[in-house]
Structures are given as C-alpha cells and as structure tokens.
Amino acid sequence: MAEFVSYEDILCSRCRVRMELARADFTYLGHNFHTEVMRCPKCGAVYIPEELAEGKIADAETALEDK
C-alpha cells in the first residue's frame, strides 16, 4: 500500500499538473486560521493530508470549540 512520505509529486488528476505549497485560509466558528497546504496551481483545488487534518487542524478546532 502506497503511503505519502512527502507532498512532492502529487498530481491534480484533472489538470495534470503538480501540486504546489500554498497558503490556505480556514474559517471555523467565526474565527480565521491559515496554514500551508498543497494546492493545484491551475484549478486552485486544495489537498489536506491526514497529518494536517488530525494534527494542527484538529488542535485548532478543539481550541476554538473550547472558547
């Protein structure tokens, strides 16, 4: 089973271009938050890897929910 060890060489299937690191803005419960994610330079679609969703994003969600 293939595992991603880095974000390199991830392709956007529709645009057939390589994803690039880019800043993405998030909103949750009326608060804003931003972090680096992979984004398709052509169509702008964003990829959130598991480590980010269950790490930094989950922590920020918890902090905002507790406010």
Add this chain to the structure above:
Amino acid sequence: MDKEKAMAFTSGCFRGEPAVCTNACPFHLDLRSFTEKMQKGRFSSAYRQLRSELIFPETVSLLCSAPCEGVCTRKFLDDSVRIHDLESACFELTKKKEPQVYRLPARAERIAVIGGGLSGLVCALRLAIRKYSVTVYEASGSWGGSLKDHPSWEKMEAEIRTQMSPEKIEFVFDHPVGSPDLPDADAVYVATGASGSTFGLLDGWDPGTLAAAAKGIFVGGKVTGCSDIEACLHGMKAAQQIESYLLSGNMPDHAKKEEAGFCGHYISTEGMEKCPAVLPSGGTYTKEEAAAEAARCLQCDCSACMDACEMLQKYRKDPLRISTEIYQDSVVVAGASMRTIGREVSSCNLCGLCERICPENADAGAAILYSRRDRVSMGIYPPAFHDHWLREMRFAMEDASLVMAGSSGETCEYVFFPGCQLGASDPRYVEKAYASLAEEADLSCGLILSCCGIPARWAGMEELENDIAERLREQLHALGNPKVICACTSCERSLREKLPETEIISLYSVLCGFPKEETPVKTDAAVFDPCASSLDASARQSVRVLAERSGIRVQELAWHGEKARCCGFGGHIQAANPELYEEITRNRISESDLPYVTYCANCRETFASRGKQAMHILDAVYGLDDGTRPPVPINMRRQNMLRLKKDIMEKYTDQTFVIPREAWEDMELQIPEELQKKMARTLISEDTVRKALYTAENGGVRFEKEGVFIASIKEGVVTVWIHYQKNGEGYELVKVYSHRMEIAGGQNG
C-alpha cells in the same frame, strides 16, 4: 441568560458546605478535620485545632452537651461518632499543651474586662494574645466565676492557668466595679456573671454584636442570661468586636446577619456498611481505639452525583459551580475573556441521574441543557457536535417516515411508535412487535415510523424540538388521538413532556400482558436499564418478566432502576468528547461479565460496538438473536429504516415503496476493518465515502500519487477525505479522515 434561572437548577446542592455536626456545634468546629487528625494519630495537631477554636478546649468540652453527636449522620446507620470521648482522648494523648507564644509588638490600647469568669477570661486571653494591654477587674479574690462550683473545677483551673501563663494579663481582685465609674479604658467588656451588675447597659444592647449603646462598651456572658457555652462564645465574640472597634473607631452595625452557609443537610447513607461505635475500654480511649472511632466519621460532604457521573468526575465541578460557570459563560464578551465550560456542556449525557440521585434534586443536567439552548441562540454552539445526528433525525422523519392507521381504516385506538433507531438496528424488532399488537392481540393499532425529536433536544435546538412535537401532535390528531405505544424510553420521556395530553404506554408493559408460554432457563444475563427508563417502573418490571419468560435468568447491575446510568449515547456527546464517550462506554460494559439485555436500541448498538454481548429484549422475546449480532454501521441503519418502511407498506397497505438506489451504492468498494472501526468512531458513513469516490471517479476533483487517489466531500458541516486505489474491477479504501474547519473559497478551488 437569566441568572436566577441558571442558578435555580442546582440551588439545592450543598457540596462543600460544613457538615451537620459543624452546623450543630455552637463554635462551628470543623469536626471533619478533627476526626481526620485523630484517625491518623495526629493528636497534638487535633489538640491545637481545638485550642485555636475554643481557647480553653478541655473546659469547653467539660461544659458542652455535644449537640454534634445528636445530629451525626452515622446515627441513621448505627451509632453517632463519639466526639466527646474523642475530645477526652485528645486531651489525654496530647503531651505538650503549653501555648505557642508569638512575639508580636505590644499595642497601646487599654482594655478593661469586668468579671473574671469564663466569658471575661476568654475575651481577656484572646486580646492578650493579640498584645493589647488587658486588665481584668474581679469582685472576688480569684478568677473563675461560677466555674468554681463545677465538679471538674480543678481540671478547668489547671487548663486556664496553663493557657494564660505566657501572656500578660493584669488582674485586679476584690475590686467590685460600680456605675457610673467604669474603669478608664479604650474599650470595656462587661461580663459580671449570672448575679452580676449590668450597670443599666442592657438598655439598647444588641445580642448579635454584644454592643451596648455607649461607644466602646460591650456586654456578654451569663449576666445577659445565657449558658456557660454561650458565655464562652460571647467572650470570643467580644474580643473580635473590640478589636474591630479599635481598628475602625466604629461600633458594629446592629443589623448584620450571623454567618451564613451552615445548611445542615444530610448526605445519603444508602449502601454504606454498618460499624458500631468503639467504646473506651478504660476511662478514655487508647490511641488505637481513638483512631478506630475517628475513622467511623463519614467525613460528610455530598458527592452523590459526582460518584455516579464520569463527566462530573472528569471536570471536577459540582452542580453549583456548573451553574455559576454556565451563567458566567453566557455574559463573556468575545475577545475580552474566555468561556470556561463549553466542552463540559457538550459532554453531558443529559440522562438525569444527577438530579435523581441528589438528596436535594439539584439538576446539573437541566442547567447544562439550558446552556446548550442558550449557546445555540447566541450562535456559539459548535454545529459539528450534533450535525451527524440531526441529519440522521431528518432522514428518519422524512425519507424513512411512515404514518398509517392500520387495518381499522382512518383512525386507530393505539399507535405503535417504535422510535427511529429500533428499526434501524433491526427491522424485525418493529415488524414482530407490530404483528404482536395488530395481529396476535388484534388491537386497533396504527404505526408511526419517525423520530421523537430527542436529537434536536440534545442539540439545544428548542424551536426544532417543538416543531417536531407539533408535527407529531398533528399526525396523532389525524389518527384520532390514539394511545401511543413506545418501544424506546427516551421517546417516552420526550412525548410525555411535549405531548402531555397523550396517553403513553410502554411496549413492554403491553407485551407483558399477552399470554406466552414460559421457556426453561437457557442463560443468565444482566438487565441494563436505559437511563430514560427511570420514569417508567412498569416498563422496567415488564422487561424483567419478559426476559424470565424467554428463558433468561435476570441478574441486576449495581446501577439499575431509578439509578440507571446512561450507556454513553445520551446527549450525543460522541463528536464533542470522544475520549469521555469511550470511557463511559468502557465502564458500562465492564459492570458485569454477563451478557446484557436492554430495551433501548441505542444501548444495544453502543454495547455491540464495544464487542459486548448485548441483546435487545425483543431479541429474547422473539428468539431473534443472542446478543452477538455485530453493530449496525451508519449507512446500514438508513438502509434498515427504508427496508422496514417498504416491508410494512407492502404488508399492511395497498401502497408500494421503492427504495431509492444511488449510483455510488453499486460501486465495488473494499473497506478494511480498521477503517470501518474508525468510521464508526468518527461518525463517517460509508455512504459519504462512496459519494466522494463516485464524484472523484466521474470527473470531480481528484489528486493522485503512485496509484493512490485522493478525493474529498463536504457532508453537512464536516469535510471527509478519502485515499483509495483501484483493486481489480473495484476500489479499496486506504485512508479516511475528516475536519470541521472550512477552507475559504472551498477545497475545490
């Protein structure tokens, strides 16, 4: 938020207040602390506590009738704790009784104490310890007053002498004082004893503060007509009032209230073991006897709800504090301060046990529901906590809903309301039960497949909850207002509250009335009472009868009946607090090694998801399963609801129902067991995963690397991501995860 309303839910809570014995003690002695020290053999420390609170502890103990023993909680179990004997032992076992001397600077203010009896001596010593210049004027030739006639005077005299020895107190004996020539001093305490002169000072005297009308003069002790113990209390109070007068220059306010906070509530002794009082083998206790007797103290402080509830234990907050914080949270100005109780409010099962178990019915759950509703109205309650369940509720009320009057035409005498999750767990539960009612018993019985609205209640959405109740009221009206037969006690609870005009009956009480042959005992099982069953003793009893008739020898769990605890599902806390949810469910399945028999579909599914053998009572009644049936995944619950609707419609009406089939349902998808478990834990439906897969495979946004494809989908307020690979003709799921944050502009660019 209405502060009074928030506080009223838990106003009966008396946790943290002084114990009943302290309440009864004229000196408000902290006897919990005293017995704790005695139990540990710290006799000198116990002695110092008594001395600092009583000044002459042995004398007071000899004079005191021990009202603490009269009120002790242990008297309801066996015998009161023998505080008086413990005090005697403390005096015997303490070697060093000489007072501690504090080197404080001398104060210039002069205080005159008129009368060398107990009250005067107490006041004089207290002020002398504070280094005031104290003179005691005594009419007779020695101090002691009426104590000198006490049979134990010798003992008292020795103690008073020891305690006064390091301090400087000037005594003027054989000096009767007569009005108007009170001695020249900055403050005067008149304590001339039972037959002493009042110098006319009792006119305008305030018994609360001991203040006379004239500035700087206080009157107390037996001259005011009180007892020895009160005289002693007066001496202490006079010292305190004199010092406060000397510091401020003002006499005390008359109207000031006595100390508040002494409630005198009893904790429950239910289930406590008996242990009779230890009697002294000799004149007083030995060390061992004293420690054993002191250990009988229950350290009375109510923890009934906290002992019962994991949520209260986890956050270590008693109901009073919960109400306080709930109100404080409601007035928080965003940015200026933080809310403190959001997670707790979302972590309550709303099972009502805290209220039922509280001797004063303090209701932390009701306060928490109030807060959830308030948070929803303020727009600060995280929607992700309840979104999943609200979507399931909508599905049950719309896609899977059915209302029919049954064979009797337009209206019916009864209507079966199984609740949304019974058929979702196993359609046969509803089909069999309905057949029993409408066919075997030939009742004029209709059927409503829908939801009682409890998910809306738990989500704090009161308006939606009321709308659902109103809709159900209309449905019942159209059926001729039949009696409602509930299979779920949570539905029962909701309907009783929302539709008080409707007669509600438990399915189990009805089934119990039908004749059935007894089955020989096949197995033992513990009945797990659902939390909402506390309001229906008849349902609880009927379930036990049905179980026995079905060959189950019923065993009782420690927490059953009125004390039934929630399986963990209640209040829909799983998304808000998965760790606590895990802990609660783990604790419930560990209560007994026996299989469980319950009568709530959610309890059954919750236990099954933890691998606990758990059957629904209808499994036993209809011989459907022994409780080893695996839990039903989210998407299968929906399928079961639809299948039930179809089967019922085809059997009992002339209508048909076509179960909608979506394109993604036909895709070949393998989901490894680990990921299935994760999906159940994080409330991700297989349907959602399939939708994401279908969209990605049909021209939607998709990423790829080395044969693995990535796609996402927004379901409600949650974004679900999947990683998958092709596997022959179909697909295999590699990863699944979710987040609640939204990407500005959307994840699809």
